[in-house]
Amino acid sequence: MLFYIMNLGILSKKKHAITRVVYEEIINQLKAGLPDPDKNELFKYFPYLAVPQHIDDLEKNYDPYNIFALHITEYFCDLFASQYIHDCSNSYLEYITQNQGVFTDTHPSTVNRVIFINDHLEKKDGYLLKKYKVVIKGITKLDIEKRAKDFTSNNFENLLPAEVTDPQQLHSLFIYGWKVWLGNWETLAQMAGIEFKMNSFNVYGIVNNLIEKSIGNYIILKEWNEVKSQKV
Amino acid sequence: MTLSKDQILERIKARELCISPLLEESQIGDMAIDFRLGTDFLVTIHSSNPFIDASLNNDDRFPIKSSFQETRRKLGETFLFHPNQTVLASSLEYIKLPKNVYAELSMRSSYLRLGLSVSAIIQPGYCGCISMELTNMNKVPLNLTVGAAMIQGRFFTLTKDSNYFFKKRKYMCQVRPVISAVAGDGDFKYLREIWKKNNYITE
Structure with a gap:
């Protein structure tokens, strides 16, 4: 990172x-x-x-x-x-x-x-x-290149944060979020078991929250595991 | 029926119950899971409003949010909690409950002994970080560590599935504490009409 x-x-x-x-x-x-x-x-x-x-x-x-x-x-x-x-x-x-x-x-x-x-x-x-x-x-001395590492996940569609294991995947969260935002909200609702009709405010909130938590979880786990591996 | 440790682990393995991140498996006890204090807080402050208006008369003239201030700590940092202060916090863990399981929250004994209290129920199918409405009942301030396991959740099964999202929810996939949405309670419109009628208010 x-x-x-x-x-x-x-x-x-x-x-x-x-x-x-x-x-x-x-x-x-x-x-x-x-x-x-x-x-x-x-x-x-x-x-x-x-x-x-x-x-x-x-x-x-x-x-x-x-x-x-x-x-x-x-x-x-x-x-x-x-x-x-x-x-x-x-x-x-x-x-x-x-x-x-x-x-x-x-x-x-x-x-x-x-x-x-x-x-x-x-x-x-x-x-x-x-x-x-x-x-x-x-x-x-640097090339313009693809720096977001692709990963596949359907966690957002199941209303869960994505499990990121590589810092390059963090960039892909944004791409994933856009995919959900631009995708079919009815499919999202179906996968997530949402029965009411979602509006843009609901979908935006869900995607934003899940991106935030996915990033947060990556940082928390990294810090925790690094300290644990040092056997403090 | 209360879920035992084995039953909780089975549900997690089957991805019916999700807890993310679960930093240590030891957080899962014989009949409860310990949850950690998250990084975000909403703290009550003295604002220009004379009081927090949670009544039916709040037309957003005195928004509840103006009485709260957001603050954030990193994992391992501390948060000073003043006497009689109410603080909205979230669990570090994001959870998703199965459709036939609900949870009851209570303070872990070690924190209960310091004068902290919390009480909440999490509905079946809920997903998001757990909202922790904490009150320091002690007469002295308490310094708390972000990431410390402070509350415990006991899980109970229902005989029938319940879909959390069968109707619009005020709080969806929340990942940080959210201000009370009490003003959005549907009953207020009826109570307001009764109040107007009883007070001969015609506008």
């Missing part, structure tokens, strides 16, 4: 460094001339780059809070999170932004963010994904 928290710290400290390198390399390569497919991909993710004058402005005026830098950072954050929660961030984004198709000064469009992460998870790396992965590796 500590290892991943350390990774998180390192990456978060280096977030601006990653943004800056991706920013500068994209601008330089665009100006030097990119093959059409790569250029079109960039224009899809950053539509304002299609205007040559904007590229000049961005080149001269780097600022971590300009639109291009902020969008690069957002894509990076999505990519980073997907290591732990896979495509769950897509569900959340679609929920809070109602599948927004346009970008803002601070955020890329949700549609593009979802495509970006899905392409990554489906291993369909285009120019931009490859760019991020090379830059991240260069700066942090």
